[in-house]
Amino acid sequence: MASAAQCFSSYSSSPATWALRQRGGARVLQLSSRRSFCVSAAAGGFDNQNREYVIVGGGNAAGYAARTFVEHGMADGRLCIVSKEPVPPYERPALTKGYLFPLDKKPARLPGFHTCVGSGGQRQTAEWYKENGIEVLYEDPVVAFDGKTQTLKTSSGKILKYGSLIISTGCEASRLPEKIGGKLPGVHYIRDVADADSLVSSLGSAKKVLVIGGGYIGMEVAAAACGWNLDTTIVFPEDHIMPRLFTPSLAKKYEDLYQQNGVKFIKGALIDKLEAGSDGRVSSAVLKDGSVVEADTVIVGIGAKPVVGPFEAVGVNPEVGGIEVDSLFRTSVPGIFAIGDVAAFPLKMYNRIARVEHVDHARKSAHHCVETLLTSQTKAYDYLPYFYSRVFEYEGSSRKVWWQFYGDNVGETVEVGNFDPKVATFWIDSDSRLKGVFLESGTSEEFSLLPQLAKSQPIVDKSKLQAGASVEDALEIARSSLQSGASV
Numbered sequence: 001m002a003s004a005a006q007c008f009s010s011y012s013s014s015p016a017t018w019a020l021r022q023r024g025g026a027r028v029l030q031l032s033s034r035r036s037f038c039v040s041a042a043a044g045g046f047d048n049q050n051r052e053y054v055i056v057g058g059g060n061a062a063g064y065a066a067r068t069f070v071e072h073g074m075a076d077g078r079l080c081i082v083s084k085e086p087v088p089p090y091e092r093p094a095l096t097k098g099y100l101f102p103l104d105k106k107p108a109r110l111p112g113f114h115t116c117v118g119s120g121g122q123r124q125t126a127e128w129y130k131e132n133g134i135e136v137l138y139e140d141p142v143v144a145f146d147g148k149t150q151t152l153k154t155s156s157g158k159i160l161k162y163g164s165l166i167i168s169t170g171c172e173a174s175r176l177p178e179k180i181g182g183k184l185p186g187v188h189y190i191r192d193v194a195d196a197d198s199l200v201s202s203l204g205s206a207k208k209v210l211v212i213g214g215g216y217i218g219m220e221v222a223a224a225a226c227g228w229n230l231d232t233t234i235v236f237p238e239d240h241i242m243p244r245l246f247t248p249s250l251a252k253k254y255e256d257l258y259q260q261n262g263v264k265f266i267k268g269a270l271i272d273k274l275e276a277g278s279d280g281r282v283s284s285a286v287l288k289d290g291s292v293v294e295a296d297t298v299i300v301g302i303g304a305k306p307v308v309g310p311f312e313a314v315g316v317n318p319e320v321g322g323i324e325v326d327s328l329f330r331t332s333v334p335g336i337f338a339i340g341d342v343a344a345f346p347l348k349m350y351n352r353i354a355r356v357e358h359v360d361h362a363r364k365s366a367h368h369c370v371e372t373l374l375t376s377q378t379k380a381y382d383y384l385p386y387f388y389s390r391v392f393e394y395e396g397s398s399r400k401v402w403w404q405f406y407g408d409n410v411g412e413t414v415e416v417g418n419f420d421p422k423v424a425t426f427w428i429d430s431d432s433r434l435k436g437v438f439l440e441s442g443t444s445e446e447f448s449l450l451p452q453l454a455k456s457q458p459i460v461d462k463s464k465l466q467a468g469a470s471v472e473d474a475l476e477i478a479r480s481s482l483q484s485g486a487s488v
């Protein structure tokens, strides 16, 4: 009888066979893996080492990938997820939204927001993984990888041999150096539930909160701190919040709202050091200009870095970081894929390599990759960038805000609306093509127009858009330019 080990040695065939499989496309891969599964099943199931499909990372993308494996009937006894976290995949966006609601305002908690509820799908609890025959190794991160022998080593010392491997290790929060106080008690970073729990426990007794960074985390956490009625200051090096996406004029509208909620802004400033009080906990931040901001709770949101270790040998993109993949999420190593935040992929519609650190891409890349792996699909991933946020959502807030952006924020901008409550920004290139569109407080019908616009890139008349007195008018003008047919 063939042993499971033999099964995998026949699977890890010569580079020439692999190349043939790659050329022949995904179906060949699928057949090979099915064969290897049958042999190992005949040998009495997987032994302690061999796994047919292994996903490393148990985050957002992994949860959606697992769902696609199940949809194809290819999970049961074949799929293993190796996770650093103690819980099954969840919708990470909740951590700086519902999770940070004040304790008396029904904050979100697990198991409420396991994937795939964020996109209206099933809530995949630990039982769901068990029922579907998916092995999940919790709190046991992969620490070493050997592509030649197709093995992974976990921190507890497990050796896992894989048939196909999906890397979905996501990002980690960038940190302030320890020598300037980046690790002091009371200094928080937010990437996972443990981080959010630690922040919630600090907020419970906080008086003065300092948020460092004016990006997504900064905006969402500063708004959350308002919900706890805390004295909140936000500091960042740029001239306005959300510099990666917002125009100065758009940013001003949001900054005004934060100020009305009592948030103080310190712009154009960098942190020199964080200092501890006599109890060892952070007590203040010293800025580069020498000024001092008192704070007992500091939240650092200064960006994120793709987690490529221990997979560097698979191929890291030098420009955008992350594991480089093709339009089917295949890395340069046959049988190894990368998805989600960590994947540097061809952003087809803009003809560039990109990493996208947002949940919509995590979900869609996971689905596309697994479809490629399990079916004969060879359709290139053609992603339309989509970002969103929601803040001041807690019950009792004087004004909830929610926005969506689709496309590319390049070219000139036209802004319409006064934030009462709507505002829209259109990005238009030198050929008058609409490249990107932002909308605050839209209806679901209005929001559903945005991807159509950003995808088709219709030619629009800037002066007409501007003349449209209301957001509704401007959207209607953009919609009619879609129908006029001058789109890409």
Ligand SMILES: Cc1cc2nc3c(=O)[nH]c(=O)nc-3n(C[C@H](O)[C@H](O)[C@H](O)COP(=O)(O)OP(=O)(O)OC[C@H]3O[C@@H](n4cnc5c(N)ncnc54)[C@H](O)[C@@H]3O)c2cc1C
Residues within 6 Å of the ligand: 056, 057, 058, 059, 060, 061, 062, 082, 083, 084, 085, 091, 092, 093, 094, 095, 096, 140, 141, 142, 143, 168, 169, 170, 171, 190, 191, 192, 307, 309, 310, 339, 340, 341, 342, 356, 357, 358, 359, 360, 362, 386, 387, 388, 389, 390
């Ligand atoms: C607080 C927060 C709020 C966000 N809000 C939004 C939002 O509102 N909208 C939006 O579009 N996007 C949002 N994002 C971004 C979105 O959550 C990410 O794009 C998405 O989670 C990416 O999915 P992923 O699976 O690639 O990575 P992750 O979800 O980060 O999952 C990666 C997983 O891999 C694990 N891991 C890492 N290394 C190893 C290893 N060696 N072995 C095993 N496991 C490992 C990690 O612990 C983690 O569990 C938010 C992100 C954060 C942090």
Ligand SMILES: NC(=O)c1ccc[n+]([C@@H]2O[C@H](COP(=O)([O-])OP(=O)(O)OC[C@H]3O[C@@H](n4cnc5c(N)ncnc54)[C@H](O)[C@@H]3O)[C@@H](O)[C@H]2O)c1
Residues within 6 Å of the ligand: 096, 171, 212, 213, 214, 215, 216, 217, 218, 220, 235, 236, 237, 238, 242, 243, 244, 270, 271, 300, 301, 302, 303, 304, 357, 358, 359, 387, 388, 389, 390
């Ligand atoms: N709604 C969403 O899509 C959402 C929400 C939360 C988090 N996220 C994701 O989580 C990750 C982390 O978010 P983030 O807000 O930390 O990153 P970000 O890139 O959005 O913002 C980083 C901000 O940090 C500031 N900054 C950079 N270096 C600094 C320094 N040395 N000192 C002080 N400030 C500095 C800048 O103001 C910059 O805007 C990203 O991948 C992001 O996409 C997304």
Ligand SMILES: O=C1O[C@H]([C@@H](O)CO)C(O)=C1O
Residues within 6 Å of the ligand: 091, 092, 093, 094, 095, 097, 098, 112, 113, 117, 118, 119, 359
């Ligand atoms: O995509 C998301 O998922 C979570 C939540 O909806 C899950 O319940 C959240 O806050 C998002 O923005």
